Amino acid sequence: MIRAEKLTFDYEKLDETGQAVSMKRAVDGVDLEVRSGEFVAILGHNGSGKSTLAKHINAILLPTEGTLWVDGMDTKDENRLWDIRQDAGMVFQNPDNQIIGTVVEEDVGFGPENLGVPTDEIWRRVEESLQAVGMLKYRKHSPNRLSGGQKQRVAIAGVMAMHPRCIVLDEPTAMLDPHGRRSVIRTVQKLNKEEQITVILITHYMEEVIEADRVFVMDDGKVVMQGTPKEIFSQVDRLKELRLDVPQATLVAYELQKRGFPLPDGILSNEELVEELCRLKSKM
Amino acid sequence: MIRDITLGQYYPAKSILHELDPRVKLAATMIFVISLFVARSPVGYGLATIFLVLVIRMSKVPFRFMTKGLKSIIMLLMITVAFNLFLVDGNTLWRLGFLRITDKGVQTAVMVGIRLIYLILGSSVMTLTTTPNDLTDGLEKAMEPLKKFYIPLGPLKKFRIPVHDMAMIMSIALRFIPILLEETDKIMKAQMARGADFESGNLIQKAKAMVPLLAPLFLSAFRRAMDLALAMEARCYRGGEGRTKMKPLKYESRDRTAYGVILGYFLIVTAIERGVQIYGWIVALPGRWMAVYQWILSFL
Structure with missing residues (x-):
């Protein structure tokens, strides 16, 4: 579905005359492959290049070196630009700055309108996508009156209405409260499972990646770790080195392990931790 | 206080006005504004008031939403009214130093004040009942004929609006x-x-x-x-x-009806204003005839 080969991107800093004075390598030789229908999470602290990478998938940024293919289309191919953007939709961080319409349903219809979809079909798609994110009863509302989580779900519906095969979410929950965060992540998981949409979730909240099929960890423009959430989170020391948090349950298990309790690696959720501790207790 | 400006804020509700074609609402607002300038007599203003009140009732938008828009122009309103009040010539009613208020001044001040308030209210009704997207769709469609015009900039370049x-x-x-x-x-x-x-x-x-x-x-x-x-x-x-x-x-029958209503309103206002003028003219008629008569007589 998405394949990157030696993807490199430099931000140029220009002076007043438009001359490049300095370069900052934001993405540095990234190789990555995401299969169709997968739920992939990309982790990394601020400035690790994860958002820059995300913007390549939507062809908002074009690689300085290397190539990125979306569904077999090279993002540098200008003739396919709109196909790529239709195929790989993007949800951004700030919910206010990506809603174009003044009524929820108008905003969801914006994408299909741009694609030249016939009117009847637009209405069908709008209804379908709002249903999929659970926002159908808010269709006539003004986005200004929705909560952050609801706005993000509208934004997701706006992307879904373009019938993409893949959604890239660039820190969609960074500006939300815990409740909104949960509702957005649950929506994304549902789309991934029920509609087989490929999801690329960029985040720095560890709790959100537990359910992912695979996790990539980025640091300083490079992919430094990859694997299933279990594989990643069993390396607590390495994550700490990268200035990343680990889920609370994992951390507790890790500290207990260090103090000599025989717990298995890679405990991710509270439930798992409780279960393992109970098992341990019954053995004692 | 700064949030009180309602211009450009859509108020979702279910009403006939919300469902009208935005082009109708644009045209109607324009005609209403013109009618405010046509109206000079109390009768004309009375009609505009009745029309406005009916439209506001029909819109199902709470009245306080409309008046919120007025707060933002209160300074402008006061300045305009004050200028008219003090600077228009006429029979002096009241005087303090160099300030004086004349009967004509009071008249124009009240008229201009009402005109401004109705203007804001009228356009608020439009923006409150039309989503901005609808509004721009309407504008775009109304301006479509403009697309045909262009300014040639050299042999290959054309500037289209x-x-x-x-x-x-x-x-x-x-x-x-x-x-x-x-x-x-x-x-x-x-x-x-x-x-x-x-x-x-x-x-x-x-x-x-x-x-x-x-x-x-x-x-x-x-x-x-x-x-x-x-x-x-x-x-x-x-x-x-x-x-x-x-x-x-797409125009529907209710849009055509609305066009009819607004045009009817405009014609009535104009007719009344004309009527007031014609009435004045007729009242003055005998005097004029006398003048003409005397003028003819003067030749004889």
Whole structure:
């Protein structure tokens, strides 16, 4: 579905005359492959290049070196630009700055309108996508009156209405409260499972990646770790080195392990931790 | 206080006005505004009042939403009224030093005041019952004939009026008015919390106090604009070409009725104003005839 080969991107800093004075390598030789229908999470602290990478998938940024293919289309191919953007939709961080319409349903219809979809079909798609994110009863509302989580779900519906095969979410929950965060992540998981949409979730909240099929960890423009959430989170020391948090349950298990309790690696959720501790207790 | 500006804020409700074609509402607002300038007599104003009240009742928008829009123009209103009150010539009613109020002054001041208030109310009805998208769709469609005109810039380049782009710019501006107002409020409070003073001092000091408010506001507006442009492009926006409409504009019977109603209203107002004039003319008629008669007689 998405394949990157030696993807490199430099931000140029220009002076007043438009001359490049300095370069900052934001993405540095990234190789990555995401299969169709997968739920992939990309982790990394601020400035690790994860958002820059995300913007390549939507062809908002074009690689300085290397190539990125979306569904077999090279993002540098200008003739396919709109196909790529239709195929790989993007949800951004700030919910206010990506809603174009003044009524929820108008905003969801914006994408299909741009694609030249016939009117009847637009209405069908709008209804379908709002249903999929659970926002159908808010269709006539003004986005200004929705909560952050609801706005993000509208934004997701706006992307879904373009019938993409893949959604890239660039820190969609960074500006939300815990409740909104949960509702957005649950929506994304549902789309991934029920509609087989490929999801690329960029985040720095560890709790959100537990359910992912695979996790990539980025640091300083490079992919430094990859694997299933279990594989990643069993390396607590390495994550700490990268200035990343680990889920609370994992951390507790890790500290207990260090103090000599025989717990298995890679405990991710509270439930798992409780279960393992109970098992341990019954053995004692 | 800064959130009180309602212009450009859609009020969702179910009413006939909400469902009307935006072109009808645009035209009706324009005609209503013209009618305000046609009306000179109390009868004309009475008609405009009745019309406005009926329309506001029909819109199902709470009246206080409309009056909120008025608060923002209160300064302008007061200045206009004061100028008319003190500067129009006529029979002096009251005098204090160089200030004097004349009967004509009072008349024009009241008239201009009412005119301004009705103007804001009338356009508020339109913006409150029409989503900005509808509004710009209407504008775009109404301006469509303009697309045919162009200014040739050399043999290959033509400057066409960017009707779609203009409409899009307007709709986005309208969408962001409430957001930016909220932001202004937030920045103001943040600066006030750190000791900024927006209230006291003379005009120049007040203007200076606005700098720490405006600079961050502009900065954030630009950042928002960048984000929004990105989001629009990510959703395949590429101008008006090849774009379909979710809500294509089509006149229906209620739109034709509405055109009829507004035109009827306008004709009645004009007729009444004319009538008032003609009545005056007829009243003056015998005198005129006498003058003509005497003029003819003078030749004999």
